[in-house]
Amino acid sequence: MQESTSPGAGRPRADVTAEVFAATLRSVHEFGYAGATMDRIAVAAGVAKTTLYRRWPSKGALITACLVDAFGPAPLLGEDREAVLTTAIRWGAARIGDPGVGAAFAGVFTDAVSDPALREILTNELQAPYLRVLQDALGESEQRVRFVIDVVMGTLLHRMGISGEPMAEDDVEALIAMVIGVFR
Amino acid sequence: MQESTSPGAGRPRADVTAEVFAATLRSVHEFGYAGATMDRIAVAAGVAKTTLYRRWPSKGALITACLVDAFGPAPLLGEDREAVLTTAIRWGAARIGDPGVGAAFAGVFTDAVSDPALREILTNELQAPYLRVLQDALGESEQRVRFVIDVVMGTLLHRMGISGEPMAEDDVEALIAMVIGVFR
DNA sequence: TAATTATGCTACTGCAAGTAGCGTAATTTA
DNA sequence: TAAATTACGCTACTTGCAGTAGCATAATTA
Numbered sequence: 001m002q003e004s005t006s007p008g009a010g011r012p013r014a015d016v017t018a019e020v021f022a023a024t025l026r027s028v029h030e031f032g033y034a035g036a037t038m039d040r041i042a043v044a045a046g047v048a049k050t051t052l053y054r055r056w057p058s059k060g061a062l063i064t065a066c067l068v069d070a071f072g073p074a075p076l077l078g079e080d081r082e083a084v085l086t087t088a089i090r091w092g093a094a095r096i097g098d099p100g101v102g103a104a105f106a107g108v109f110t111d112a113v114s115d116p117a118l119r120e121i122l123t124n125e126l127q128a129p130y131l132r133v134l135q136d137a138l139g140e141s142e143q144r145v146r147f148v149i150d151v152v153m154g155t156l157l158h159r160m161g162i163s164g165e166p167m168a169e170d171d172v173e174a175l176i177a178m179v180i181g182v183f184r
Numbered sequence: 185m186q187e188s189t190s191p192g193a194g195r196p197r198a199d200v201t202a203e204v205f206a207a208t209l210r211s212v213h214e215f216g217y218a219g220a221t222m223d224r225i226a227v228a229a230g231v232a233k234t235t236l237y238r239r240w241p242s243k244g245a246l247i248t249a250c251l252v253d254a255f256g257p258a259p260l261l262g263e264d265r266e267a268v269l270t271t272a273i274r275w276g277a278a279r280i281g282d283p284g285v286g287a288a289f290a291g292v293f294t295d296a297v298s299d300p301a302l303r304e305i306l307t308n309e310l311q312a313p314y315l316r317v318l319q320d321a322l323g324e325s326e327q328r329v330r331f332v333i334d335v336v337m338g339t340l341l342h343r344m345g346i347s348g349e350p351m352a353e354d355d356v357e358a359l360i361a362m363v364i365g366v367f368r
Numbered sequence: 369t370a371a372t373t374a375t376g377c378t379a380c381t382g383c384a385a386g387t388a389g390c391g392t393a394a395t396t397t398a
Numbered sequence: 399t400a401a402a403t404t405a406c407g408c409t410a411c412t413t414g415c416a417g418t419a420g421c422a423t424a425a426t427t428a
Contacts, residue, residue: 013404164300
């Protein structure tokens with residue numbers, strides 16, 4: 001969206017978004033959410049800190065954008081709701097297990113509790129798309145889908161936060177079975 | 185534990201723990217986790233900031249202690265596992281809905297992701313007691329109980345973080361039904 | 369009265385988010 | 399080629415908070 005507000009004058013933006021996102025996840029993975037300072041991310045990405053702020057209004061916004069990129073579109077494969085849920089949950093668990101993603105998610109998430117502006121970014125940019133797509137794929141009410149998202153993401157993040165490790169496979173399968181049970 | 189390392193000499197500690205905890209929750213409720221600075225908490229409690237640090241080693245430790253106090257012992261009432269789970273989950277949801285508690289929990293939780301020392305405090309002081317008691321009351325393996333705690337607390341906190349509001353009653357009941365389904 | 373311990377207070381360090389301003393590089397348009 | 403334009407890197411700065419140091423003082427026991 002809005003890559004060019006002007007027709008075509010001036011120095012073009014350097015194509016460093018991918019490097020910045022990668023550097024962000026690397027920094028979070030290595031130093032934790034709080035330890036991943038904007039200075040560090042900038043250095044790791046080979047970019048000036050001011051450039052980061054020219055593109056993203058805050059650290060929370062940068063990390064959210066990074067998460068949106070890291071998750072991407074959800075794979076909603078399968079013929080029935082059970083299959084769709086199974087693949088989606090496995091996919092979500094795997095993404096949260098990717099280096100830095102879980103910690104980044106948990107961090108931005110909690111910042112959002114105290115920061116309404118960030119909460120709106122998080123809700124609109126990250127959650128809303130999945131909410132809509134899932135609602136459509138499952139044929140369920142918004143309330144029910146919202147509930148499922150809370151259960152799945154909440155559980156995965158809680159495990160990540162308490163143990164510092166992503167959830168093991170057998171527990172993910174238990175989570176899938178439990179959620180499927182709701183829709184039966 | 186260890187309220188008096190010395191027999192009885194010197195000025196006694198002022199009995200301000202209750203005021204500090206109350207001021208902590210008030211501050212978190214009003215300003216959010218990040219906005220609840222140690223200075224603000226101290227002023228709200230009518231205590232010097234240095235006094236806070238004389239009693240709790242860090243902000244995270246203070247908030248965790250505050251949460252331990254706010255939750256207290258879990259009411260494990262009921263004759264069968266379903267009843268126990270139902271009362272326990274309703275109770276947890278209500279506590280998280282108490283002013284400041286949900287935000288404080290979410291905040292300290294995410295700080296813990298980046299801070300192993302705090303994670304240990306959180307795990308030992310807050311989670312471990314409930315884990316033990318629930319394991320005993322439900323007669324289930326540690327893995328299963330841990331899973332249930334992840335599901336319940338994760339879901340409630342995720343809702344709190346995304347919406348800024350505690351989970352509504354009917355969703356809590358859905359959560360209870362879902363968890364009970366696991367044990368059947 | 370002396371020893372002891374906790375408190376309030378002021379001042380400080382360290383660090384990270386976010387900002388301002390400058391000189392300069394890479395484009396488009398005339 | 400020469401403006402005009404826009405993004406960049408860089409340095410330096412402000413602001414705010416966690417956590418610390420040191421001192422005078424209050425409240426207790428021996």
